[in-house]
Amino acid sequence: MSAPTAAQAMAAAAARLRAAGVPDPARDARLLLAHAASVDAARITLIAPEEIAPEIAERFEHLIALRAIRVPVSHLVGQRAFYGRDFKVSADVLDPRPETETLIELALADPFERVLDLGVGSGCILVTLLAERGEARGVGVDMSEAACLQASANAVLHQVAGRAEILQSDWFEAVEGRFDLIVSNPPYLAAEEMAQVAPELARHEPAMALTDGADGLSAYRVIAGQAQGYLTAAGHVMVEIGWQQGDAVQQIFRDAGWGRVTLAQDLDGRARVITASDPA
Known part of the structure; x- marks a missing residue:
């Protein structure tokens, strides 16, 4: 009996992932076969008619088995694309999300010389801003x-390590100086x-990067209450928010004495970024 072709293997894998409740199973099957075969995902159609070598089939089977129990694709391939760059990721950090690119676009709209990233995680925000x-x-x-180790590795990967300082700190605890x-x-x-x-988030991403264990607003109270001590005169703060938190987070900053507080939406029209400036 001949070995299955790449197309047949992908179809079978997609059906297995669909049965496991995995969203977009065909895409994941394609990405994981590309990883198993060490080819670019865009070239998968070129090898689709070809039989799969046994060692590739074995790697693919292992990856699909893990994806079926909801291990994120990014963890299986070791990276996630963000703002045109690939970032190394692991279970120690939150996966970069497309909606966070809204914050990047807003941040790049104004000049800055010094930037502080609170909760740096994978480093996708800080590294992208420095690379741009x-x-x-x-x-x-x-x-x-x-x-911190993951962010440092991504800073090296994208050649900004000489301009990035990564510190272990509870919010502003170890921070010194002022930032634009x-x-x-x-x-x-x-x-x-x-x-x-x-399940991809609940089982495979760090809980401390997802929730404060309370009402989801604790971090904004800390930032709104302390950030003014670390800003230059014309500096401003930008925070990503949950799509239902717009009113609450704006009020937190206003109550803390920030004179200008604005809300921006992401590409899906959902509340996504609060910008605050002119602190009391």
Whole structure:
């Protein structure tokens, strides 16, 4: 009996993933076969008619088995695309999300020389901003030592390590100096929301990056209450929020004395980024 072709293997894998409740199973099957075969995903159609070598079939089977139990594709291939760059990821950090690119676009709309990223995680925000602004320097902080190591590795990968300082810190605890821009994608899920999150998040991403274990607003209270001590006179803060948190987070910043607070939506029209400036 001949070995299955790549097309047949992908179809069978997609059916298996669909039965396991995996969203977009055909895409995942294609990406994982490309990884198993060490080819670019865009070239999969070229090898579709060909029989799969036994060693590739074995690797593919292993990857599909893990994906069926909802291990994220990014963890299986070791990276996730964000703003045109591939970032190394692991179970120690939150996967970069497409909606976070809204924060990047807004941040790049104004000049900055020094940027602080609170809760740096994979480093996708800080590293992207430094890569896009060749003269800028930045600091990224995270409570997780493993996240700091991951961010440092991505800074090296994208050749900004000489302009990025990564520190283990509980928010502003280890931060010194002032910044033109402070950014953060903090844990914003309320504790009660964790029961509804996808298995990929609940089982395979760090809980401390997803939720504060309370009402989902704790980080914004810290940032709104302390960021003014770390900003330059014309500096501003940008934070990503949950799509239902727009009013609450704006009020937190206003109550903390910030004179200008605005809300921006992502490409899906959902509340996504709060910008605050002119602190009291």
